[in-house]
Amino acid sequence: MRHVALVADRIGWEERRLIAAAGAHDLRLSWVDDGALCLGAPAAPALGDFDAVMIRSRSYTRGGLIATAAEAARVPVLNTAAAIHACENKLSLRALLRAADLPVPDFRLVLSRADFAAALAELPLPLVLKPVFGGMGKRVTLLRDADTAQSVYDYVEDLGHGFEQAALVEPFLDGGSSVRCFVAGRQLVASASFRSAGGDWRSNAALGNRHRRVAQGPEISKIVDAVVDVLGEGIYGIDLFETPDGFVVNEVNHAPAFRAVADTSELDIPTAVVRYLQEVTS
Amino acid sequence: MSTTVLTGVCPECETDLTTPPIVPGETLSCPECLLTLRVDDIDDGRLRLRMVEVTLRDWGQ
Numbered sequence: 336m337r338h339v340a341l342v343a344d345r346i347g348w349e350e351r352r353l354i355a356a357a358g359a360h361d362l363r364l365s366w367v368d369d370g371a372l373c374l375g376a377p378a379a380p381a382l383g384d385f386d387a388v389m390i391r392s393r394s395y396t397r398g399g400l401i402a403t404a405a406e407a408a409r410v411p412v413l414n415t416a417a418a419i420h421a422c423e424n425k426l427s428l429r430a431l432l433r434a435a436d437l438p439v440p441d442f443r444l445v446l447s448r449a450d451f452a453a454a455l456a457e458l459p460l461p462l463v464l465k466p467v468f469g470g471m472g473k474r475v476t477l478l479r480d481a482d483t484a485q486s487v488y489d490y491v492e493d494l495g496h497g498f499e500q501a502a503l504v505e506p507f508l509d510g511g512s513s514v515r516c517f518v519a520g521r522q523l524v525a526s527a528s529f530r531s532a533g534g535d536w537r538s539n540a541a542l543g544n545r546h547r548r549v550a551q552g553p554e555i556s557k558i559v560d561a562v563v564d565v566l567g568e569g570i571y572g573i574d575l576f577e578t579p580d581g582f583v584v585n586e587v588n589h590a591p592a593f594r595a596v597a598d599t600s601e602l603d604i605p606t607a608v609v610r611y612l613q614e615v616t617s
Numbered sequence: 618m619s620t621t622v623l624t625g626v627c628p629e630c631e632t633d634l635t636t637p638p639i640v641p642g643e644t645l646s647c648p649e650c651l652l653t654l655r656v657d658d659i660d661d662g663r664l665r666l667r668m669v670e671v672t673l674r675d676w677g678q
């Protein structure tokens with residue numbers, strides 16, 4: 336029986352289901368602590384028992400580094416180091432996607448107060464300020480007024496260290512539903528559209544509080560396909576925003592949660608992932 | 618193994634804990650200090666627990 340390492344900081348809701356689905360489909364999927372691999376020895380003895388590695392580290396830093404070390408030891412890894420590195424950096428990802436003619440939101444890279452002032456002068460309010468490296472919707476800030484924007488930037492300057500100060504400023508795409516697409520291999524397994532509800536303007540899963548409906552259509556499939564062409568096959572959470580001119584790709588997650596989209600799909604997500612793992616290891 | 622209840626000690630506040638069957642990698646919240654603890658290992662019904670972060674700046678899903 337094929338044996339795949341599920342490398343993660345813990346077993347959460349998603350990992351539990353993946354392990355159960357693997358058991359039901361003749362694949363052994365075992366949790367491996369992402370903080371205890373000590374990789375680097377040429378043949379990666381810590382991964383010697385496994386036919387492949389699936390990375391579910393919540394941390395981009397850990398995920399990208401482990402994928403790099405495992406690939407160097409010629410162990411098949413999902414997602415690839417290149418894909419994780421592309422996803423961890425909102426600027427790199429958008430540059431890659433844009434180069435492939437995929438629609439992404441307009442943005443300005445803000446590394447200083449001068450950049451911030453220039454971005455505010457170039458793009459009309461309301462705007463969104465977000466860290467280049469960051470996730471779970473944290474520190475993503477809606478700027479409605481020019482006068483509060485400067486004070487918000489005081490906090491970036493004052494409390495952000497090094498890479499935490501790198502930010503994007505982009506138009507607030509308020510038509511506002513976001514679509515989360517779950518991909519395994521090349522297959523779009525589930526997609527659902529979210530709208531923020533209640534006390535927070537953001538609608539991402541980590542922050543809770545939103546309404547949900549199924550989202551489908553040829554435009555979504557086409558974008559998802561093109562994103563996979565850029566990143567290579569893998570397991571992704573692709574976030575789209577709906578705009579009057581069509582969908583744009585906001586970001587791609589490397590170890591996507593799927594609880595929120597699970598019941599909008601006719602396909603069983605864990606089973607789809609396991610089938611893909613079988614394909615990769617066969 | 619016939620044990621249906623596992624036992625351990627919170628490494629942070631030393632409270633005695635019992636849990637239903639659980640496997641390494643799973644997490645639980647210490648009822649006393651509320652920290653998130655991960656099961657690192659289970660040896661003869663005894664849990665080895667470690668405090669883990671609930672969110673870090675470079676996390677994304």
Ligand SMILES: Nc1ncnc2c1ncn2[C@@H]1O[C@H](COP(=O)(O)OP(=O)(O)OP(=O)(O)O)[C@@H](O)[C@H]1O
Nearest residue numbers: 463469470471472473506507508537538539677678
């Ligand atoms: N330009 C924007 N216009 C409107 N809403 C936005 C914009 N950027 C972000 N948001 C809202 O904020 C949420 C979090 O933003 P984003 O996904 O970019 O950050 P993140 O930290 O990578 O989140 P996650 O890791 O949960 O996907 C989005 O799901 C969306 O609801």
Ligand SMILES: [Zn+2]
Nearest residue numbers: 627630647650
């Ligand atoms: Zn405790």
